[in-house]
Amino acid sequence: MAPTIRIGVVAPGTRIEPALAERVKAFAADHFLDRAPEIVFHPQCFLSAGHFAGDDETRQKAFVDYANDPALDAIWFARGGYGACRIAEAALAQLNEHARKKTYLGYSDGGVLLAGLYKLGFANVAHGPMPIDLTRADGEGAVKRALSWLIERAPESVELGVMFDAKTAAFNIMILHSVLGTPLEPDLSGHVLMLEEVGEYLYRIDRALFHITSSANVRRVKGIKLGRVSAVPENDKPFGATEEEIVRYWCKKAGIAYLGRADIGHDVENKVVPFGMLKR
Structure with missing residues (x-):
């Protein structure tokens, strides 16, 4: 045993x-x-x-x-x-x-x-x-x-995509937004970067993704996958785009591949995403 x-x-x-x-x-x-x-x-x-x-x-x-x-x-x-x-x-x-x-x-x-x-x-x-x-x-x-x-x-x-991606990392959008440019920022080059969020207005998510996708570090990722974005507060006016449309928009502007959805989020279906290469 x-x-x-x-x-x-x-x-x-x-x-x-x-x-x-x-x-x-x-x-x-x-x-x-x-x-x-x-x-x-x-x-x-x-x-x-x-x-x-x-x-x-x-x-x-x-x-x-x-x-x-x-x-x-x-x-x-x-x-x-x-x-x-x-x-x-x-x-x-x-x-x-x-x-x-x-x-x-x-x-x-x-x-x-x-x-x-x-x-x-x-x-x-x-x-x-x-x-x-x-x-x-x-x-x-x-x-x-x-x-x-x-x-x-x-x-x-494990999140299913991890099985097929060479290197992965996953973050809450606002957390990665706050870490970039600090001594805590890791090298994300070549990684599939998975992002999720909870409880944020869509315009704040849009602003954070402007910062994230402007990072030279993030622009070296293999691509971005979007996890679940939940409990979005209702603003006084509609934003005019869904969370996925927002991510696609910023990925396109930054020349980053958008790779679809990821099975992560602030919920009971949240999966494990090891950082780096999966150790079998």
């Missing part, structure tokens, strides 16, 4: 409730039985400091402590929200050789840290579901997908 893997959970941005941690651990035990991982939630996940799961120093220390811990095999971000960008550079500068051996999984605001880790050459970085997804209706499938990836690299957890 393979040794039990140990997954450390931290909240770089917004807090979660202690009850969710217990639900996730019980879910893992029920669904994976003798393959169930040990899931260790850092106490920082339950702290509250305004918008954040503890102040910047506390969140930074929790991430660094767990990432550098040789007894943990993976780091799983508890949820998105906001706050990762406030700690990312300082936290990444403190990581050691044990941190490099780990798998990192999350999405949304966690994409800031995923970007920085990937830039530093960390080999096992992936966009994918988080513990908070268990609070969604029918969210069990998303959490099972994430755990199956962390435990055994289950191919059914």
Whole structure:
């Protein structure tokens, strides 16, 4: 029998409730039985400091402590929200050789840290579901997908296009928009870049894609795929184009190939997208 893997959970941005941690651990035990991982939630996940799961120093220390811990095999971000960008550079500068051996999984605001880790050459970085997804209706499938990836690299957890694309990366549109031009920006040349969004007006998505597709780095991607864009607020006037038409428009202006849709988003169908080349 393979040794039990140990997954450390931290909240770089917004807090979660202690009850969710217990639900996730019980879910893992029920669904994976003798393959169930040990899931260790850092106490920082339950702290509250305004918008954040503890102040910047506390969140930074929790991430660094767990990432550098040789007894943990993976780091799983508890949820998105906001706050990762406030700690990312300082936290990444403190990581050691044990941190490099780990798998990192999350999405949304966690994409800031995923970007920085990937830039530093960390080999096992992936966009994918988080513990908070268990609070969604029918969210069990998303959490099972994430755990199956962390435990055994289950191919059914992965976004289908990853199987055919040489190199991939996935981000929330606003997160990539905020990372470009900073020290956290990874090299995306030759990648199929998958983008998704939630809760943003279409004009804001349009503006962000102007910035993203103007990047010389992004203009070297193999192409862009659009994931799901959900919970779009209703503006006082219609934008006049769909989210896909917006992406096509900016890809055409920038000379970037538009490669169709991707099976990612802020929802229970969100799939795992490993950064770089898929390791089979």
